[in-house]
Amino acid sequence: MELRQLAYVVAVADEGSFTRAAAREHVAQPGVSAQVRRLERELGQALFHRGPGPVTPTAAGEAVLPFARAALAAAAGVRDAADEIAGLVRGRVALGVVPSVSGRLAGALAGFRTDNPGVEITLVEGTSDALLDAVRAGRLDVAVAGVAGAAPSGLETATVADEHLVAAVHRDHRLAARRSVTVRQLRDEPLIALPRGTGGRTALERGFAAAGLAPRVALEAGDPRVLMDLARRGLGVAIVPASAPEGLHVLEIRPRLRSRLELAWRPGVHATPAARELVARLRASLVGPE
Numbered sequence: 001m002e003l004r005q006l007a008y009v010v011a012v013a014d015e016g017s018f019t020r021a022a023a024r025e026h027v028a029q030p031g032v033s034a035q036v037r038r039l040e041r042e043l044g045q046a047l048f049h050r051g052p053g054p055v056t057p058t059a060a061g062e063a064v065l066p067f068a069r070a071a072l073a074a075a076a077g078v079r080d081a082a083d084e085i086a087g088l089v090r091g092r093v094a095l096g097v098v099p100s101v102s103g104r105l106a107g108a109l110a111g112f113r114t115d116n117p118g119v120e121i122t123l124v125e126g127t128s129d130a131l132l133d134a135v136r137a138g139r140l141d142v143a144v145a146g147v148a149g150a151a152p153s154g155l156e157t158a159t160v161a162d163e164h165l166v167a168a169v170h171r172d173h174r175l176a177a178r179r180s181v182t183v184r185q186l187r188d189e190p191l192i193a194l195p196r197g198t199g200g201r202t203a204l205e206r207g208f209a210a211a212g213l214a215p216r217v218a219l220e221a222g223d224p225r226v227l228m229d230l231a232r233r234g235l236g237v238a239i240v241p242a243s244a245p246e247g248l249h250v251l252e253i254r255p256r257l258r259s260r261l262e263l264a265w266r267p268g269v270h271a272t273p274a275a276r277e278l279v280a281r282l283r284a285s286l287v288g289p290e
Contacts (some may be wrong), residue, residue: 016054
């Protein structure tokens with residue numbers, strides 16, 4: 001049994017494809033298939049269902065995966081420990097962000113890369129729930145995600161922003177004569193909101209549910225700037241953070257709906273030196289001094 005075989009098994013499980021796994025590992029697809037087959041012969045068990053559609057783990061594959069991930073993490077830890085003693089940061093670090101903040105990270109990432117040229121950075125966008133799940137599973141090292149309510153379980157966090165949501169409309173909209181609006185008064189309005197799985201959408205749905213209602217979401221987009229552009233074109237009422245609206249009439253929502261932007265990362269015992277260094281940079285850039 002070899003570490004590269006375990007790495008291929010994990011890649012195939014994550015990607016659902018031998019071809020995508022090979023691309024991820026920067027090797028030829030036949031090499032991945034051959035090494036996985038070799039490990040299966042050694043174990044006496046098939047690890048994957050092969051056939052039309054995505055490749056999925058068998059029961060044996062599901063049982064093996066946690067140990068394969070742990071073995072790879074332990075091997076990486078050996079390298080990380082040696083590098084840390086030598087004052088080096090190497091390897092890979094994966095960062096996930098919601099679309100609205102990706103542009104704010106350019107400076108911090110550029111500085112991190114300049115000081116740590118041996119680290120390969122991966123940046124992905126997604127909904128908050130998906131990003132936080134990926135951090136918990138170890139697919140991401142750190143994420144900047146929206147949260148409504150309690151802090152994400154199983155993760156360390158630092159609050160980047162804590163804002164209430166507002167309703168924003170075109171200045172010719174009939175609601176533009178008002179300064180505030182209740183959740184009940186919004187129930188029949190076509191709302192323009194963040195998609196499900198985001199902190200803002202969760203806050204919106206919880207606020208309506210508390211009043212025994214459900215929001216009528218007509219349009220969705222992952223970036224508040226897009227929501228505001230749609231509202232400028234008279235397509236509905238945008239539900240956005242209070243700091244976001246530009247060129248729109250803003251109405252306070254009663255009762256207030258709140259969501260937070262959180263920097264979230266795996267607990268320190270699981271973090272690599274590269275991940276810890278990136279978290280420190282992002283905290284300095286987004287959160288500021290404690």
